[in-house]
Amino acid sequence: MAFTTRKSLLAQLRAGGEVPWREFYATYKPLILLCGNDCGLDPDEREELVQKVMCEIFQKDIIGKYDPDRIPDGVVFKHDPARGRFRHYLRKIIRYQALRIVAQRHHDLPFDEAAVERPDDSWNRNWDGEWKRHVLNMALTELKGRVRPETYSAFEMYALQNRPIGEVADFHNMSPAAIYTARSRCVAQLREIVKELEDK
């Protein structure tokens, strides 16, 4: 993955900036799939949820016009701040579309639109968890642009891949203490990035 120093996608969305649709799609698809899983949707329904959420967000027939994996760079999305915070806006759309899919599955179940506005505790808990995972993944991508490549690599091997300290130190020609320093530095940076990314 390329190291990036640009402003994060979420920060751009919060600032009302334009973001490439292709990048948006790739970034938010896992979050939507996991939310669909939490709602008890099957794999086909989860894919359907992604398509419906994306269609609603873009309010254009993007999905029908382009193959999601081959969307031109020029196609961009801009969040309208009048719709509220992006995190809450997205959460509401995902819940609305997930409930619609569940209602479709049970033809005898009428779609209760008011339920979108009164999420239960388990939905809230699941959403908070999925959002946290999403932000942590974004923060990790962001971290690559903020620390030296060898620091990131040492962190990745030692902290994320759980490799033995001696192996990581030998590989990077660093002392174990330097690997520990890299770990602490990366955790501090990640916490800072998470704070920046969180849409409070």
Next chain:
Amino acid sequence: MAHYTKEELELYRHGDMSVLGRIKCEAHLKSCPECAKLLDELRDEDHFIDELRDSVRLYKDLSRQTQPPRRHSTDA
């Protein structure tokens, strides 16, 4: 005695200190709230990393599951 650094405490908690160094560090931690706090911070970092690792693993698994099926060559 001077305080321990984070790196020294990492060596301590991972058993990478000499026996004498470990005994000294253990005694110091009992009487030094600042170093004990630093040790707690390291444990807190462990917790953060556990959450990060789980999140990354979940997203990787998900991306593997949602990869389009590979085409099989028919040239052979």
